[in-house]
Amino acid sequence: MELASLLQSPAALPSIPRVIALLLxxxxxxxxxLFQINRLLGQDPVLTTRLLQLxxxxxxxxxxxxxxxxxxxxxxxxxxxxxxxxAAAATSAFRQVGNVDMPRFWRYSxxxxxxxxxxxxDVRHPVSPFxxxxxxxxxxxxxxLGMPRQMEELDRRMPLYAPQRHSAEYxxxxxxxxQVGADLARAWQLPQALVDILEHQDAPFERDSYxxxxxxxxxxxxxCRAMEMGYTDExxxxxxxxxxxxxxxxxxxxxxxxxxxxxTTRQEVDALTG
Numbered sequence: 001m002e003l004a005s006l007l008q009s010p011a012a013l014p015s016i017p018r019v020i021a022l023l024l025x026x027x028x029x030x031x032x033x034l035f036q037i038n039r040l041l042g043q044d045p046v047l048t049t050r051l052l053q054l055x056x057x058x059x060x061x062x063x064x065x066x067x068x069x070x071x072x073x074x075x076x077x078x079x080x081x082x083x084x085x086x087a088a089a090a091t092s093a094f095r096q097v098g099n100v101d102m103p104r105f106w107r108y109s110x111x112x113x114x115x116x117x118x119x120x121x122d123v124r125h126p127v128s129p130f131x132x133x134x135x136x137x138x139x140x141x142x143x144x145l146g147m148p149r150q151m152e153e154l155d156r157r158m159p160l161y162a163p164q165r166h167s168a169e170y171x172x173x174x175x176x177x178x179q180v181g182a183d184l185a186r187a188w189q190l191p192q193a194l195v196d197i198l199e200h201q202d203a204p205f206e207r208d209s210y211x212x213x214x215x216x217x218x219x220x221x222x223x224c225r226a227m228e229m230g231y232t233d234e235x236x237x238x239x240x241x242x243x244x245x246x247x248x249x250x251x252x253x254x255x256x257x258x259x260x261x262x263x264t265t266r267q268e269v270d271a272l273t274g
Contacts, residue, residue, distance in 0.1 A: 012146030115220040126193035139181030161228035178202040
């Protein structure tokens with residue numbers, strides 16, 4: 001199936017709930033209207049609950065509980081509200097996808113989000129590294145929705161989380177999850193900077209446009225896929241994307257320097273998808 005045909009399939013391109021779409025549009029304005037954000041959050045009980053849970057986790061030592069959206073926004077800031085809204089958009093649009101293990105998919109995606117943020121923490125970027133990491137794999141889901149038989153066959157030959165998966169997809173259909181995910185982001189009218197990062201994540205040096213966050217995302221994806229596949233130390237050393245790392249002045253130890261206790265738990269997955 002050609003990419004254009006895939007993207008015209010209603011089943012492959014789910015829409016974002018209206019309230020979340022309006023919230024994202026407001027949050028992505030140069031000067032967001034706090035009153036409008038407060039109003040939109042208040043229209044969605046799930047978003048309100050997530051925001052209050054986010055505040056409760058970040059400020060668990062407060063004696064007085066936070067019960068209003070306005071108070072919660074003041075404590076966590078717009079960046080975290082924006083990240084929460086993007087997460088809600090993704091999880092609302094993709095509840096169940098064919099034979100894909102969705103809890104595992106969101107655990108993996110949260111790990112990529114965390115590691116992307118960790119590796120990008122010393123530099124300013126045009127979009128949230130956490131958001132780029134969380135949304136990076138949505139193209140995988142779109143491909144499974146739009147071409148289930150081809151993807152199920154590919155899953156049997158090449159595991160979904162294998163680091164070489166993007167190449168296998170390209171050989172099979174002429175594009176891969178990175179391009180599909182970027183087109184999904186365009187369809188959802190997400191910021192162009194985020195679209196570009198998603199589109200170039202699979203080969204950050206091989207196209208005309210290069211954004212450092214694409215390279216960081218590439219390294220985070222490699223690391224988390226390798227973990228999903230149970231790579232040994234030798235496997236890690238042999239498959240490490242050293243060209244990308246060199247451009248970012250990183251090495252294998254920088255990417256592996258992650259405390260295992262920080263990896264995503266089942267409770268975090270439940271909180272994301274609940």
